[in-house]
Amino acid sequence: MSRLDVNRSGEMEVFVRVVQLGGFSAAARAYRMTPSAVSKLVARLEARLGVRLVHRSTRALQLTPEGVTFYERSVRVLAELDEAERGAATSAAPQGRLRVNASVPFGTQVLLPLVPEFLARYPSVCLDIVLTDTVIDLMEERTDVAIRHGPLKSSDLVARKLGEPRMLVIGSPAYLKRHGTPKTPRDLERHNLIGFGFARTVDGWPFVDQGRELTVTPHGNTLVSNGEALRQLVLSGLGLGRLATFQVKEDIAAGRLVPLLEEYNPGDRDTVHAVFLGAGGQLPSRVRAFLDFLVEKVHL
Template structure:
């Protein structure tokens, strides 16, 4: 098949539908195609790309690592195409309510400071902001936009990337004066390590040791449900914590939190996305306006 005859956006839409709906039959039904037609198209894509995207079984489809990466790119490309079409045909003034769900640190340090500018730019858009570190179902919660950190799992959600942020282990000057500054992994293991009270997709404490990344469990006798609480505890000298730089950057610059063991920092990063439900028709102007503003103005270290 020549390059000029390949409908890439159409192929991507079929591939995304197959992943989102968990099978060729469900995707075919939604798109008005035959299951065999969907299967053959995905097979042709794999042949053209030279990689296996999906592992098939009688019960389910499973993404290969290459397929997972390709799926994420497809979602973004399709969102960009839809956005371009909306911009070309948009004329309506953004108006109405938009409910935004964000984790507590991002909400306090990144989202809320953007509200004055967002309101000035779109005065007819009414914002309902919910801050929680709990992962919510957008449809069940009635949320229009949610902020998600980390790897996005395949779903029916669409996403726009806001940026990436690294981590640092930090403690207050008072804590370090009382307990000393750790200079090695062995010394760090003897310190109070503040952490979350729930399991995260990426372990909270990761450090380099002899060229390998190792993880440490919390040890402070205090756990918290959100990063802002951990930041507050660290500022109060309860222990060390490891948080995103976008969260603690101002404290580091002010000297109220001090990075430690930077030579053992694995320099891992966490990606932040704004996610939203796909719409059968054009995305409402009120939601598009909020997404555009976030993409334009959110900055992450």
């Protein structure tokens, strides 16, 4: 029989309790077992070790010299196991490598500015940050936390919601001066609409016009792979774009970008989640600390 087939810590625990309580019957009551079951367990332990641990009698239980030695070492081993489990489950100081995946806009405008504060709070954590708008497989990429935009698909991932930023159609003053400001969604047919070169949950730009829903598909001369590239092109005056408020609010406040067609905006939002593998009680402390930090600090 291999060691993997034997619950050695369980045997130790029962044996220690037999010694501490002074007999098989008392230990059996503590574990809700029969005295016979406890006696057989100790007998199996003795057979495996090849030594007698206790002298049995109807009146008292007496340890052999080998039993005294095994009892003392078992107490130390069980104490160390308890300490190891407490340390793994509730480490007071999160530490180790934490791999995080985020979209380029969220990473550059939300996550990276928060990194110094997080590492000041948890100096023993090493962040490994990957920015890409490509949806990755967390298991395959060995990623602890990923930031996902839009509706979540059914999966084994667990999610914590970070916010629901509104989506805006935006353009630069320079572009609008050259090409005019669209007054209705139908005016967008005459404009250069910059889109994404990958499939999205919502590919078109949704609007509501006189109570009717309509979608305008971007038909410009440029496609991009991430939201930050789209923002830069819109800032350059190449065309119009549609982005989340957290990506463009500073540009709007500074006058570098102008929100368009707000009266036709249906109020659709880009829901943002932090997703991860494993239930909350099974998370390493560094992952739990990072998720709690995001929920506390991210305001979209």
